[in-house]
Structure formats: C-alpha cells, structure tokens
Amino acid sequence: MAAVTGRVPFIAGNWKMNLDHLQAIAFVQKLAWTLKDARHDFDTVEVAVFPPFTDLRSVQTLIAGDKLPLAFGAQDLSQHDSGAYTGDISGAFLKALDCRYVIVGHSERRTLHGETDEVVAAKSAAAVKHGLVPVICVGETAEDLEQHGAAAVPVAQLRAALTGLPKGADVVVAYEPVWAIGSGQAATPDQAQQVAAALRPVVSELLGDEAGQATRILYGGSVKAGNIAGFMRSPDVDGALVGGASLDIAEFSAIAQFPKHVGT
Ligand code: 13P
Numbered sequence: 001m002a003a004v005t006g007r008v009p010f011i012a013g014n015w016k017m018n019l020d021h022l023q024a025i026a027f028v029q030k031l032a033w034t035l036k037d038a039r040h041d042f043d044t045v046e047v048a049v050f051p052p053f054t055d056l057r058s059v060q061t062l063i064a065g066d067k068l069p070l071a072f073g074a075q076d077l078s079q080h081d082s083g084a085y086t087g088d089i090s091g092a093f094l095k096a097l098d099c100r101y102v103i104v105g106h107s108e109r110r111t112l113h114g115e116t117d118e119v120v121a122a123k124s125a126a127a128v129k130h131g132l133v134p135v136i137c138v139g140e141t142a143e144d145l146e147q148h149g150a151a152a153v154p155v156a157q158l159r160a161a162l163t164g165l166p167k168g169a170d171v172v173v174a175y176e177p178v179w180a181i182g183s184g185q186a187a188t189p190d191q192a193q194q195v196a197a198a199l200r201p202v203v204s205e206l207l208g209d210e211a212g213q214a215t216r217i218l219y220g221g222s223v224k225a226g227n228i229a230g231f232m233r234s235p236d237v238d239g240a241l242v243g244g245a246s247l248d249i250a251e252f253s254a255i256a257q258f259p260k261h262v263g264t
Helices: 021-037 053-065 091-096 107-112 117-129 142-148 152-162 189-207 209-214 228-232 249-256
Strands: 010-014 046-050 071-074 101-104 133-138 172-175 216-220 239-242
Touching: 010 172, 010 216, 010 249, 021 046, 021 053, 021 249, 046 101, 053 071, 091 117, 101 117, 117 133, 117 152, 133 152, 142 152, 152 189, 172 189, 189 209, 189 216, 189 228, 228 239, 239 249
Parallel strands: 010 046, 010 239, 046 071, 071 101, 101 133, 133 172, 172 216, 216 239
Antiparallel strands: none
C-alpha cells in the first residue's frame, strides 16, 4: 500500500443519481463527523464523494466553509468547453466549483448514453485540459469475460482513453467489471489484481513510467466494508470506486477505514 508504492489509497463514493442537494448537505456533514469520530487520517486514505451535478455547489460550499478534509468530483463532463450542447456540463464549470475529480466513461454512461471509446478519450482530454483529474472507468461485461478473459477489454478501453493525453497527466483508473456493478457479486481480489496489473503497463506506456508508478488504480463493483480488505491487500489495487455502499454512511466510513481491518 501507500508505504510501499507511494500511492495514497483512494476511496471514492459514486452516488449516481441519488441524494438531492439538501440530502447531500446532511450526508456530507454526517460523513465528515463519522470519519472524524473514527480518527480517520485523510493523508493516509483519501476520501471523495461524487454527487449529482445539482448538488455540487452545496457540497463545495459546505466543504470549503467547514474546512472538511473530503475531496469531491462530478460524475461526468462534456468533451466541449462551451456552446450549443443542451444539458451538458463543461469541465471549466466543474473547475470553477473546485471539483478535483471527474468520473469519465462509467459503464452506465457507455451503455445508457452510448459513450464510445472516442468520446471517453475526448472527455478525459477535456478533464485534463481544465485541470481536473479524470477517474477513467474501464471494465468488461460478462460476455466479454467469457469471450476474451478479464483484462482484454479494460486494457483496450484504457489504451483508447489515454491516447492523446499529455505525458505525465494526472489520472485515476477505475477497473469496474460490468458484471460486478450493483450485482452483489464482486470480483475476487485476485481477479482485480490481475486486471490492475495489466492496466498499469498501459499507463506507463502512454503517460510515462513515472505516471505508471504514481497512478492509482481502483477496483469497483459491489465493494462493501466486508470485502474491501482483500482488494486493498492487492499490490496494484489502490482503492475503490463504491456505488451502493457509498450511500450508507456507516458502511462507506468503514470502507474508508480499511487499514483497521486490512490485517484481519
Ligand atoms: P456498486 O458498488 O453499487 O456495485 O457500484 C459500483 C459502481 O458502479 C461505482 O461507480
């Protein structure tokens, strides 16, 4: 983990389309208190929330006003800077809201909104251009897994997403097997490690060796407090992108507190 790799573990909560801005304020306040009560060391394990767009201004104001040590980001951005793109949100707007991160290429965007590898690449480039860190999601479907094994599709998706980014770009990679998302059936730590170990050389090849070593690779898909320790013991897995369990404060806090149970 961090001591060995230099990569600070990252626990990220993707709220998806849940919690309005009033609920978000109460949630973030309570999450911060819960982690403070547990004496969470944010320098040792970074924690971030990814609320819906309409919550971001409220979350920003709360985090800045109360000096909460939580990071936050958006769930998507436009590949364009501005213009006639009804309903889309520019990376420039997210940067103006002090977002540090933005999720790009989540499988739900790829499937429900037809986002291709080209669109994901353009969005990743837009994020970097605007000073945001893209959390680039890759992952195979159950069918891909059967036909090509676990790593082939995520490796190809990552290669496409990173092509065109400047060397040394600051990115986070999230390996989320589609079959594990929301299914209650997480990958095994060995499966996650195997794919993460195949993704890291792609980062090195396209962004440089230093970036390859420094880039955090997360696992996502049915992560819970009860299974996080196994993933965090895997040398190439540096954190988790959590969906459902990120909406439960006790559960999400327990995931962020994984160093307490990683040895168990
Ligand atoms: P679940 O944790 O609900 O499986 O969702 C994972 C995910 O899609 C996070 O982006």
